[in-house]
């Protein structure tokens with residue numbers, strides 16, 4: 391690992407809070423992470439996606455210096471994730487929670503409070519209330535979801551500049567997932583950067599500004615959610631005042647399928663819908679129904695094997 395200057399490095403006008411250059415990790419002859427070049431910008435929520443075993447947790451564990459890279463370099467907040475001064479500015483939820491079962495959540499947050507020093511404990515107590523967590527029970531007696539809540543409180547309680555979250559909502563019920571999403575929105579508004587590894591595609595779609603997709607240790611895409619949304623297929627139904635004929639739509643650019651039934655034309659379109667709307671304007675259209683774009687399809691296609 392190359393330690394660089396302890397300030398956040400800038401790339402052009404953009405603050406990069408995480409930088410990876412050629413970052414690689416091999417376990418014997420398995421290449422778990424292969425020459426990653428990736429920048430995470432200050433203030434963004436960055437989704438880190440990929441199928442099981444694609445190297446997401448391995449990347450995160452390198453960022454905290456829990457394991458050493460086989461090649462390449464990284465910086466976190468301009469320095470090393472092993473540096474206690476940097477660690478105090480980070481919040482972390484590991485994929486696998488390993489708390490000492492005999493301690494309570496209250497013990498744990500008191501411990502982290504002392505370790506990090508000078509933090510406002512009222513916020514920790516607000517988080518306990520927000521997630522409806524009884525801090526006095528030993529962690530060994532908590533359900534999986536309640537252990538996850540403990541992990542959330544310890545990661546957010548000191549208002550870190552950068553949160554690195556490895557599947558943070560695994561095991562949370564939908565109400566608490568919703569609360570967690572609100573919390574991410576709150577900290578983002580305060581300028582916090584979030585590096586979010588998740589398998590929950592709608593969660594990433596709702597929260598992330600940009601995403602990277604990792605497959606077999608290699609980056610297959612780094613893209614803005616907005617750009618992926620533009621690539622997503624749109625489903626549009628046209629309700630006409632006459633018998634429908636889908637044929638003229640089939641030839642239009644971007645139309646993947648056009649089907650008619652009675653007075654309705656059902657269209658699936660990729661990219662720009664301008665030509666479709668131009669043609670629709672020549673017809674007696676009574677109603678247009680648009681369905682949610684299938685960003686999940688875009689993600690799944692990127693997950694699948696590419697040539």
Ligand SMILES: Nc1ncnc2c1ncn2[C@@H]1O[C@H](COP(=O)(O)OP(=O)(O)OP(=O)(O)O)[C@@H](O)[C@H]1O
Nearest residue numbers: 417420422440441442443444445446447448449485
């Ligand atoms: N300590 C280790 N020793 C040997 N192989 C390892 C070790 N840690 C991870 N691996 C292997 O490295 C690859 C990447 O694992 P990693 O846990 O980073 O994937 P992941 O993307 O986080 O997966 P998941 O989505 O299932 O959590 C896998 O093939 C895994 O078996």
